[in-house]
Amino acid sequence: MIATIVHTDELLQTIAASVVAGLGVTFLFSLAIWGAGQFVELSRGERPVAATAALVVGGFALAGVAAAIVIGILVMTSK
Amino acid sequence: MSSDIILIIVIGTALAFDFTNGFHDTANVVATSISTGAARPQVAIGFAALLNFVGAFISISVAATVAKDVVDAEVITPTIVFAGLIGAIAWNLITWYFGLPSSSSHALIGGVVGSAVAAVGFDAVIAEGLVGKVLIPAVVAPVLAFLVAGLAIGISYRVVGRQRPGIVTRGYRYGQILSGGLLALAHGTNDAQKTMGIITLALIANGTLAAESDPPFWVIASAATAIALGTYSGGWRIIKTTGTRIIKMDAAQGFSAQGAGAAVILASTHFGFPLSTTHVINGGVMGSGAAKRLSAVRWGVAGNIFVAWLLTLPAAAAIGGLTYGFTRIFGTGALGPILVTLMALSLIAVAFARRARGGAPVEATGA
Numbered sequence: 001m002i003a004t005i006v007h008t009d010e011l012l013q014t015i016a017a018s019v020v021a022g023l024g025v026t027f028l029f030s031l032a033i034w035g036a037g038q039f040v041e042l043s044r045g046e047r048p049v050a051a052t053a054a055l056v057v058g059g060f061a062l063a064g065v066a067a068a069i070v071i072g073i074l075v076m077t078s079k
Numbered sequence: 080m081s082s083d084i085i086l087i088i089v090i091g092t093a094l095a096f097d098f099t100n101g102f103h104d105t106a107n108v109v110a111t112s113i114s115t116g117a118a119r120p121q122v123a124i125g126f127a128a129l130l131n132f133v134g135a136f137i138s139i140s141v142a143a144t145v146a147k148d149v150v151d152a153e154v155i156t157p158t159i160v161f162a163g164l165i166g167a168i169a170w171n172l173i174t175w176y177f178g179l180p181s182s183s184s185h186a187l188i189g190g191v192v193g194s195a196v197a198a199v200g201f202d203a204v205i206a207e208g209l210v211g212k213v214l215i216p217a218v219v220a221p222v223l224a225f226l227v228a229g230l231a232i233g234i235s236y237r238v239v240g241r242q243r244p245g246i247v248t249r250g251y252r253y254g255q256i257l258s259g260g261l262l263a264l265a266h267g268t269n270d271a272q273k274t275m276g277i278i279t280l281a282l283i284a285n286g287t288l289a290a291e292s293d294p295p296f297w298v299i300a301s302a303a304t305a306i307a308l309g310t311y312s313g314g315w316r317i318i319k320t321t322g323t324r325i326i327k328m329d330a331a332q333g334f335s336a337q338g339a340g341a342a343v344i345l346a347s348t349h350f351g352f353p354l355s356t357t358h359v360i361n362g363g364v365m366g367s368g369a370a371k372r373l374s375a376v377r378w379g380v381a382g383n384i385f386v387a388w389l390l391t392l393p394a395a396a397a398i399g400g401l402t403y404g405f406t407r408i409f410g411t412g413a414l415g416p417i418l419v420t421l422m423a424l425s426l427i428a429v430a431f432a433r434r435a436r437g438g439a440p441v442e443a444t445g446a
Contacts, residue, residue, distance in 0.1 A: 007211060007352065011219065014343075014352040018227055022342035026231035026335055030238035033250035037242035065257075072261055072345045076268050077137050 025068045031061035082157070082285055084413035088420055089157045089281045092164040094305040097274040099171040100183040101309020104270060105131060106317035107180050107360040108262040111333035114322030117255035126256075127263040128311035134267020135275075135303030148208035149188055150195045157281050158406055159194045161416050164277070165423060166190025166399025170391060172430055178316035178324075179387040182355035186395040187273060188213055193396030194403040212353055217388065220343070220354040221362030228339035228366035235331045236371075251330035258337035265344050266356050267306060274302040321361060324380045326368030336363035358388065 035058015042051035109123040118126065167186040174181040188209075195203040239247045275294045278301075282288040288295070294302075326332070340356075340363045347354040361384060368375040406415025 010350045010352045011215075013350045014347045014354075015219075015223060017346035017350065018223055018339075018343040019230075021346055022227035022231055022339040023234060025342060026338050027234050027238065029250075029254050029334065029338070030235045033239050033247055033254075034242060036250060037239065037246045040246065041243075065254075069257060069261060072341065073264070075345050075349045076134070076265060 021068065025065055028061040028064040028068070032058045032065065034058065035061060081412045085157045085161065085416055086281055086285045086287070088413070088416045089161045089164070090278050092161055092168070092420070093274050093277045093281070094301060096164045096168050096171075096183075096187065097271065097302055097305035098309035098312075099168050099175070100270050100274070101128070101131060101306040102312045102314040103171045103175055103181075103309075103317060104183050104357055105263060105266055105306075105310040106314030107321050107357050108266055109259060110318040110320075110322035110360075111328060111336050111364065112255045112259045113318060115252060115255060115328055115330045115333040117252035117259070117330060117333065120318075123259065124311055126260065128307045130260055130263035131267035131271070131310045132303045132307035134264040134269075135271030135306060136299060137264070137268045148212045149205055150191055151199075151203050151205060154195060154199045154203045155191075155280065155284070156198070157284055158411070158416060159198050159403060160191065160277055160281055161419075162194035162197070162403035162406060163187065163191030163399045165402045165419060166193055166395040166397075168423070169398045170395040172427060173394075174387050174391075175314060175316060176430060177383075177387075178320045179384055180317050180321050180357050180361050181384075181387045181391045182217075182357045183270065184273065184353075184355055185213065185217065185388075185391045189392035189395030190399035192392070193399030193401075196396070197400035197403040213392070216347075216352060216354050217358060219352075220347075220358035221365075221388075223354075224336075224339055224343050224359040224362035225366035225369070227343060228336045228363035229370035231335040231339050232332055232367045232370045235335055239331070248330045251334040254334040255330065255337055258334060258341050261341045262337060262344070262356070262360070263310075265341065265348070267303070269348070269356070271302045271306045274305065275299055278302070320380065320384070321364060325361065325364050325377060325384075326375050328364070328368065332364075332367040332371065336360065336367045339363045339366065 035054045035056075038054035039051045039058065042048075042054060105127050109118075109127045112118045112123045113120050117123075164187070167183065167190040170181070170186040170189070171183055192204055192209070235251075239250075275298050278298050279288065279292065279294040282298075283290055283292060322328075328336070337360070340360045343359050343363075344354060344356060365376050365381055402419055406419055409415035409418065
């Protein structure tokens with residue numbers, strides 16, 4: 001009875017997707033900030049290869065965040 | 080003639096509800112951006128207003144009409160809808176007066192349920208819908224956002240913990256503009272539709288539109304404009320509560336709360352599990368504060384918010400029911416709704432005059 005009213009499947013899917021998306025986007029955005037911070041630090045320390053690598057990591061992370069935003073807008077428009 | 084007057088009053092009341100929805104609920108969306116200094120207050124409010132306006136045009140699936148799953152649509156009349164809207168507007172203004180973030184959607188559902196019960200009796204209520212679509216999500220939303228935001232802030236601090244504070248703060252502030260924008264867009268898409276749905280139902284009930292009609296463009300445009308104007312007017316009292324009174328947040332906490340909120344709202348949208356934006360954002364703010372230090376959350380303020388959430392459905396229902404009963408004293412014509420509208424406008428003018436001066440823009444507190 002309770003399972004019928006609550007729609008357990010939708011609830012569990014919502015919880016799982018929320019956790020994955022919320023933590024995933026936060027991790028990726030934090031990684032982008034880390035990449036930018038490391039790039040500045042390593043550039044000052046005259047370590048161009050490591051600085052570039054940090055920038056690339058940060059760039060990919062930022063691209064992941066952008067993709068998540070696009071998916072979010074698609075979810076809204078496809079309702 | 081009488082039914083046309085009631086229809087006009089219902090449309091005006093629905094747009095007034097949409098306006099209160101804008102300044103009441105969107106306050107939650109922009110509060111964290113403003114309090115951490117990610118955006119200046121007027122810029123954040125203007126940006127949110129624009130995205131609410133745009134969001135209202137993104138989807139017109141009026142099947143999302145808020146009351147159809149909780150009350151029997153067959154018994155709904157324009158006067159029941161009117162009384163329900165008055166219940167929702169009254170509760171929104173009461174909670175705004177005390178600076179308490181509560182759900183406009185729950186207020187609307189409560190108002191319509193109360194007026195339908197007053198009109199037809201408890202047979203009008205679809206208990207399964209009320210429990211499954213309103214009560215359970217009301218418990219799940221803040222808990223889920225609390226947990227996701229709490230875990231998210233832990234990840235943030237771990238990843239950027241050794242970076243210079245300046246670049247970290249700037250980075251998360253930029254992130255808040257993105258996450259806040261996504262929340263505002265989602266809010267416009269979800270909540271403006273409720274008003275569109277109600278106006279469309281009233282037009283159908285009046286015979287102005289054929290059954291199963293989509294909302295006309297003027298309905299979409301007026302609902303979008305009302306929610307955007309409400310947003311632009313700024314619910315400063317609620318912004319203060321969500322942005323500064325629950326926790327004193329830094330930019331990373333603001334981003335975690337908004338990011339978790341956006342993820343939870345969009346996930347629930349995708350899987351068809353309805354959650355309140357207000358509950359999600361405030362749960363996220365509390366989670367991002369509690370994960371740093373439990374005592375960082377002002378639990379007294381949080382307790383007042385919980386009480387407001389518990390009271391929203393019954394209080395709006397009581398006001399909606401009483402409003403319906405009052406209108407019926409004057410028969411089934413337009414006189415009752417006209418008198419209620421005049422009384423409501425007088426009360427709103429007094430409330431705004433007393434409180435508007437106390438609602439100055441919020442200063443940034445975050446580092």
